[in-house]
Amino acid sequence: MATMNMVHAINLALKEEMQRDKNVVILGEDVGRDGGVFRVTEGLLDMFGEERIMDTPLAESGIVGVAIGMAAYGLKPVAEVQFMGFIYPAVDQIFNHAARIRSRSRGRYSVPIVIRTPYGVGIKSPEHHSESSEAHFCHMPGIKVVVPSSPYNAKGLLISAIRDPDPVIFLESTRLYRMIKEEVPEGEYTVPLGKARIVQEGGQVTVIAWGSMLQKTMKAVEGVDAEVIDLMTLNPFDEETVYASVKKTGRVVIVHEAPKTGGFGAEISASIAEDAMLYLKGPIKRVTGYDAVLPLPKLEDYYMPTVERILKGIDEVMQY
Amino acid sequence: MPETTIESCNVKRLEILSETGDADESMMPPLSDSQIRELYETLVRMRTFDHRALNLQREGRIGTYASILGQEASQLGTVYALEKTDWVFPSFRENGALIGRGYEMYMILQYWGGDERGIKIPEGLNIFPISIPVGTHILHAVGAAIAAKYKGDKAATLAYFGDGGTSEGDFHEGMNFAGVFKAPVVFICQNNQWAISVPRAKQTAAKTIAQKAFAYGFEGVQVDGNDIFAVYKATKAAVDKARGGGGPTLIECHTYRMSDHTTADDASRYRTKDEVEAWKSKDPILRLKLYMEKKGLWNEEYGKQVETDATAMVDEAVKKAEAVERPKPADMLTYTYKELTPRQVKQMRDF
Numbered sequence: 001m002a003t004m005n006m007v008h009a010i011n012l013a014l015k016e017e018m019q020r021d022k023n024v025v026i027l028g029e030d031v032g033r034d035g036g037v038f039r040v041t042e043g044l045l046d047m048f049g050e051e052r053i054m055d056t057p058l059a060e061s062g063i064v065g066v067a068i069g070m071a072a073y074g075l076k077p078v079a080e081v082q083f084m085g086f087i088y089p090a091v092d093q094i095f096n097h098a099a100r101i102r103s104r105s106r107g108r109y110s111v112p113i114v115i116r117t118p119y120g121v122g123i124k125s126p127e128h129h130s131e132s133s134e135a136h137f138c139h140m141p142g143i144k145v146v147v148p149s150s151p152y153n154a155k156g157l158l159i160s161a162i163r164d165p166d167p168v169i170f171l172e173s174t175r176l177y178r179m180i181k182e183e184v185p186e187g188e189y190t191v192p193l194g195k196a197r198i199v200q201e202g203g204q205v206t207v208i209a210w211g212s213m214l215q216k217t218m219k220a221v222e223g224v225d226a227e228v229i230d231l232m233t234l235n236p237f238d239e240e241t242v243y244a245s246v247k248k249t250g251r252v253v254i255v256h257e258a259p260k261t262g263g264f265g266a267e268i269s270a271s272i273a274e275d276a277m278l279y280l281k282g283p284i285k286r287v288t289g290y291d292a293v294l295p296l297p298k299l300e301d302y303y304m305p306t307v308e309r310i311l312k313g314i315d316e317v318m319q320y
Numbered sequence: 321m322p323e324t325t326i327e328s329c330n331v332k333r334l335e336i337l338s339e340t341g342d343a344d345e346s347m348m349p350p351l352s353d354s355q356i357r358e359l360y361e362t363l364v365r366m367r368t369f370d371h372r373a374l375n376l377q378r379e380g381r382i383g384t385y386a387s388i389l390g391q392e393a394s395q396l397g398t399v400y401a402l403e404k405t406d407w408v409f410p411s412f413r414e415n416g417a418l419i420g421r422g423y424e425m426y427m428i429l430q431y432w433g434g435d436e437r438g439i440k441i442p443e444g445l446n447i448f449p450i451s452i453p454v455g456t457h458i459l460h461a462v463g464a465a466i467a468a469k470y471k472g473d474k475a476a477t478l479a480y481f482g483d484g485g486t487s488e489g490d491f492h493e494g495m496n497f498a499g500v501f502k503a504p505v506v507f508i509c510q511n512n513q514w515a516i517s518v519p520r521a522k523q524t525a526a527k528t529i530a531q532k533a534f535a536y537g538f539e540g541v542q543v544d545g546n547d548i549f550a551v552y553k554a555t556k557a558a559v560d561k562a563r564g565g566g567g568p569t570l571i572e573c574h575t576y577r578m579s580d581h582t583t584a585d586d587a588s589r590y591r592t593k594d595e596v597e598a599w600k601s602k603d604p605i606l607r608l609k610l611y612m613e614k615k616g617l618w619n620e621e622y623g624k625q626v627e628t629d630a631t632a633m634v635d636e637a638v639k640k641a642e643a644v645e646r647p648k649p650a651d652m653l654t655y656t657y658k659e660l661t662p663r664q665v666k667q668m669r670d671f
Contacts (some may be wrong), residue, residue, distance in 0.1 A: 025470070051470055056501055062493030069477075072448065073407075075470065077463075089489070096453050103655040105449045106440035112656065141656050165658040172498020181357060194661070236661035308656070 001163035005255060006176050009151035009184045010040050010116075011146060013158040015079065016188065018048055018057060021076060027054040028080030028116075029061055029246045037082055038177055056290050064090040064115060068097050068145040071111045076162060082120040084171065085128030091136075093176065098167040099142030114161045114168045116202075119147075120257055121304050122175025124297040132258040133211075138267065144193055147171040151184050152234060156191030164193060173212035180215065196238035198245070202227035205251040205314055208268060209243065210234065213255045213305060220310035224279045234264050243276045245287040250281035251317040255310055260288040282320025287313040330359040331527075333574075336549040339602055341568040341610025348551040352376025354619055357631065359396060359548055360612060361626050363605045364654035366392045366416040368630040369425055371398075377583040381642070383435040389418040390546070390578030391510055395422040396602030397551025398478060398508050398573070401559055407439065407468075407477040407488070409461035411454070412511065415479050415578065421447055426638035426644075435647050448477075455481050455488030458507065464496045465503035465562070476504045476562035478555075487523045495570070499536035505535075506555065507570040511545070512577035517590040533570035541668035544576030546604040578604070 004012070018024045026041060032055035035042030045053040055312035056063050060081050061220045065201065067077040081087045084087050087094075096114070102110045121130040137145045146161055146168055154172070161168040204225040209217040214230050221228055231237055248254055251273060254265040265286040272284060295303055335349045351359070370389055376382045388395060395639075399408060408414075408421055415428050422445065431438025439449040446466075451457035452486025461479035463581070468475040486509060487489055493497030498505050509529050513520045526532060543550040551573055557571035576599040580587045612618035650671040653664050660668065 011393060042621040054501075057493070057496050059493040059496065062497050065459025065490060065493065066457065066463035066466065066497050069460035069465070070464075070467040070470075073467035074473075075467045092453065092456060092490075096456060097451070101449065102654075102657070104439065106436050106651070107445075107655050111447065128390060144657075188361060191409065237661060239663055280598050 001185050003181050004151055004184050005181050006151045006172065007040055007154040007177045007178060010158055010172065011042060011044070012104045012184065012186070013103065013162075014041065014044060014078070015047065017159055017162045018044070018052065020188075023074060024076045024078065025052045025070065026078045026080070027056050027067060029056060029058055029082050031080050033057060036080060039171065040116070040172070043079070054240045058087055058159045061093050064093040064098065067113045067115075068093060068101070068111050071113045072101065072109050072254040074083070077114055078114045078162060081115060081117040083129045083131070084117045084133060084137040086215070086301070087108060087115075087117055087133070090115075091176045094143065094167070095135070095140050097306060099140050101225050102166065103142060110165055112165050114158070114170050116170045116172060118177070119171045120173045120175055121294070121300045122173065127296060129167040130300065132256070134234055134260060135262055135264045142167070144168045144230065144236065145171070146193060147173070147212035147234060148232065149173070149176065149211050149230050150180060153197075154185055156189050157193065157232060160190045160193050165188070167300045168193070171211060176210050176215070179285050180258070181311065191232070193233045194236050194238060195233065196229050196231045196241040198225065199228040201232050202249065204249055205253060205317055206242070206245040206249045207253045207255065207314065209255040212257055216305065216307050217255050217310055220314065225312060226314065237268065239271060239275070242272065245271055246276045247279045250279055251320065252280070252284045252315045253310070253317055254284065255288060255305055255309060255313070257289050257304055259291045260286055261291050263288055265289070271302050282317055285313045285317050322544040325567060325617065327477055329531060331531045331540065331542065333543045333544070333620065334554050335547055336366065337547040337607055339607055341607050341613055341614055347553070349400070349549055349556060351549070351552070356612060356617060359400065360605070361629070362396055362420055362606065362618065363392045364626050365420050365630040367605060368627070368634050369419060369428075369637070370415065372634050373429065374579070376429070378462075379521065382429060383567040384582050384584050385432050386582045387579035388413060390576045390599065390603070391417050391512055392508050393544035393548035393608070394573035394575045396553055398571070400511040401552050401555035401561075402476075402478065405446065405473065405475045406559060407448065407461070407475060409448045409457050409464070409477060409479045410450050411457065411480050411482065411485065412450055412452050413482065413558045416482060418447065419588065422444070422537045423447060425633055425634065426640035428491060429637060430471070430644055431639035433641060437644075437647060455485035455490045458494035459490050459497070461505050462498045462503050465498070465505035468499050468601070469504055474563045476506055476559040478506050478508055478559070480508045480510060482515060483509065483511040483513065483520045483523050483529060484518065485509070486529055494531065497569040499538050502565075502567040504565075505568045506558040506562055508555070509572045510571065510575060511572050512575050514577050514581070514587070514591065515666070516581040516585060525539055527582060528572060530572040538570070539567045540570035540572065542572040542574055545573030546602045546607065548604060548608055
């Protein structure tokens with residue numbers, strides 16, 4: 001089994017799905033000759049040609065809107081939006097069409113697209129290149145939101161996302177792209193959407209994280225009797241796994257990179273309050289980015305939750 | 321060094337049938353007498369439907385409705401040029417195009433009556449659901465066209481939008497993608513001169529909408545949108561070109577919205593009676609009738625029969641639409657995803 005980073009694991013998922021199904025096509029800015037600005041689609045143009053690896057004009061709404069039309073016609077497009085901070089022109093297409101065409105047509109048409117986009121702090125880049133705006137997308141019924149935290153899961157989740165009959169936003173942490181390597185099998189395997197994974201079992205506190213925050217969370221819980229849940233799919237999120245853990249530990253810390261107000265942590269927190277409140281020993285703690293416009297690189301380390309802040313959050317809930 | 325002209329474009333306008341019903345026979349598309357009768361009968365049916373829909377709205381029997389009055393030829397002339405394998409991507413003012421494409425009138429009323437099942441397009445009818453956000457579905461037509469080309473299908477897609485729609489960014493992005501990918505798509509601009517209260521002159525400083533195509537590397541043409549022969553001829557040429565690998569075309573149907581924007585609008589607030597009156601003599605059905613009369617294809621008896629038949633068909637459609645049972649409340653959840661989410665399963669218990 002080969003050891004690889006997340007860039008290679010995602011590339012492998014794309015390659016294998018394109019070999020398996022000729023309806024899978026890729027479109028986006030710089031995805032062809034350049035292999036994508038993070039090289040995620042490297043080598044695919046030579047392998048599959050311009051008809052299937054489409055360098056498009058520089059227009060996010062156009063990329064997603066055209067992908068919707070392709071999907072309605074029977075293709076399985078994987079669209080790349082170069083950075084999450086540039087996805088907003090495409091939000092009209094995502095919310096008003098991708099999310100609604102199945103419903104609008106009472107099931108006659110569907111939009112099985114995947115929109116891959118790099119997200120989060122981590123590459124010392126200019127403004128708009130470090131956003132984590134997953135919560136906006138989780139609020140829209142009709143789309144799914146997936147965030148892998150490791151190469152193995154990235155490959156398995158992406159294969160599931162491509163095969164999923166509904167639109168999926170697939171968020172790839174730029175910080176994780178080349179940070180970790182692990183064994184990733186060649187060939188087909190899937191990690192199901194809508195299922196969380198328990199990364200570490202524990203009895204005293206449940207720590208919920210996803211994507212870029214999982215590594216830091218794992219460092220923070222060293223020596224703590226914590227159960228760590230990697231949510232992986234944010235919408236629909238795996239309520240069952242979360243509640244089962246909360247019932248066991250009675251304490252909850254939720255970690256995310258996005259700002260606190262209206263972040264997806266709020267949804268998890270409210271859900272636990274609704275369905276598992278009586279099992280709680282104390283208040284739920286959210287360790288998140290600040291309610292600030294994301295700073296340029298000089299301050300980004302202060303913005304992002306650190307191992308220390310996560311540990312402080314755990315200490316706080318352990319007081320109860 | 322002297323400046324040189326490196327590119328220029330000629331914007332053409334196609335007119336075949338005059339307001340007095342005289343056709344330039346050298347320009348006439350090959351249509352048989354029975355096809356011309358079919359066109360006339362369909363136009364009358366569209367207008368009868370439209371008139372009835374407005375009344376149904378006033379009686380509170382359907383919701384807000386967007387009239388097609390005056391645009392019937394622009395709508396029928398375009399869909400009439402299609403093959404069964406071609407695709408239609410309508411905006412919200414294409415009820416005529418839908419009828420012309422063979423869509424059940426009762427379902428159109430069902431939809432505007434507030435029931436999504438009215439745009440559950442039957443299998444085998446290549447129409448995309450009505451799109452309300454202006455101009456956004458242009459991209460879907462382009463994407464479907466690229467997909468058709470990729471799959472090797474001999475199919476063209478038709479995207480409908482208005483003069484207002486050409487101001488949207490997605491119009492630009494759609495035209496641009498279509499040109500770059502040489503997609504088999506035909507853009508049909510229903511230039512009806514008004515986007516609610518804003519006149520065509522405030523949408524663009526360009527003299528025509530047709531000329532915008534040249535900036536994207538393909539051909540644009542303006543047609544007299546109230547001349548069904550011109551609309552049909554231009555569309556037929558464009559879809560044939562698209563299917564043959566010749567790429568996209570923009571057709572500007574120069575027409576007029578005779579009615580309010582929708583039943584929720586009052587056009588007398590922003591345009592003069594004189595302007596509307598001036599367009600009455602350009603009416604698309606009137607001019608086809610005059611043509612047919614001269615050709616011996618129309619007489620009083622035939623005209624009455626066509627109207628009686630259209631009324632009967634619309635009566636039947638209204639009856640059928642109103643006999644449809646209300647949708648089930650659970651349906652609002654059923655079609656969100658292919659499978660219900662665990663949370664939706666719980667929410668279903670409310671119904």
